[in-house]
Amino acid sequence: MTYVITSTCVDVKDGGCVPACPVDCIYEGGRMLYIHPDECIGCGLCESICPVGAIWEDVELCDEGKPFIEVNAEYFAEDVSGLGSPQGAKALGASNVDHPLVTAHPAQKLNDKGNGVELVKAPISDKY
Template sequence: MTFVVGAACVDVLDRACVEECPIDCIFIGNRMAYIQPDECIDCGACEPACPVEAIYFEDDIPPGQEQFVIENARFFDEPLPGRATSLGQPGGATGVGELRVDTIYVQEYRP
C-alpha cells in the first residue's frame, strides 16, 4: 500500500507535498504530481500538506478516482510519452527534476 495523488491535483500542482516528503518520492509531471509507489514509506507527511486534498492512502481513494491509483504506478512502470524507457525507481525526484509529461490518461483527463 502507498499514498497516491488523485484528480484534484490535475492542473493545480501546488507542490507543497513535495516540500514535505522526507524521502523525495513525489515527482512532477505536466498536469499533476505522482508518488513513486515503491519508494513511498507511507509516512503520510504529504497528505495534510496538500491544499486541495488530492493525496490519499491507496485504499481510501474516492469512488470514481480508482484509475489514479493505476496512473500513479504507470507513471514509473511504463515509458511515458516521448521517453524510450520507464522511470522505474530513480531514487528521488530532485535528481530527475520536473518531467513535464503525464500518462496518457492524465493528459486526456477532463474533470
Template sequence: MTYIIGAACVDVLDRSCIEECPVDCIYEGERMLYIQPDECVDCGACEPVCPVEAIYYEDDLPESEEKFRTAATQLFSEIGSPGGACAFGPLKRDAAVVASL
C-alpha cells in the same frame, strides 16, 4: 501500501507535498504530481499539507479516483524508480489518463 494523488491535483501543482516528503518520492508531471509507489514509505506527511485534498492513503482511495492509481503505476513502470524526484527533475509528461483530461 502507499499514497496516491488524485484528480484534484490536475492543473494545480501546488508542491506543498513535495516540501514535506522526507524521502523525495513525489515527482512533477506536466499537469499533476505523482507519488512513486516503490519509494513512498507511507509516512503520511504529504496528505495534510495538500491544499486541495488530492492525496489519499491507498486503502482510502475512492473508486472514482482508481484511475489515478493505475496512472501512477503505469507511469512509473515506464521510468522505474529513479531514486528521488529532486535529482531526477520534472517528468516532462503525464500518464495517459491525465494527458487526456
C-alpha cells in the same frame, strides 16, 4: 500502504507536498504530481499538507479515485515516463510527460477562493 495523488492535482500542482516528503518520492509531470508507490513509506505527511485534498491513502480512495492507483504506478513505466525507480525526484527535476489518463483529463484550475478546483472549458481533442 502507499499514498496516491488524484485528479484534483491536475493543472494545480501546488507542490507543498514535495518538500514535505521525507523520502523524495513525489515526481513532477507536465500536469500533475505523481507518487512512486515503491518509494513511498506511507508516512502521510504529503496528505496532511495538500491544500486541495488531492492525496489519499490507497485503501481510502473512493471508486472515482481508484484509477489513480494505477496512474501513479504506471507513470514510472518504460512506456510512459521511462523513469523506472530513480530513488529520488529532486535530482531529476520536472518532466513534461504525463500518464495518458492525465493527458486526456479536462483542464481545470484553482477556484477563486484557492481551496478547490473547477473545470475550465478546453478544446476537445480526438484523443479523449
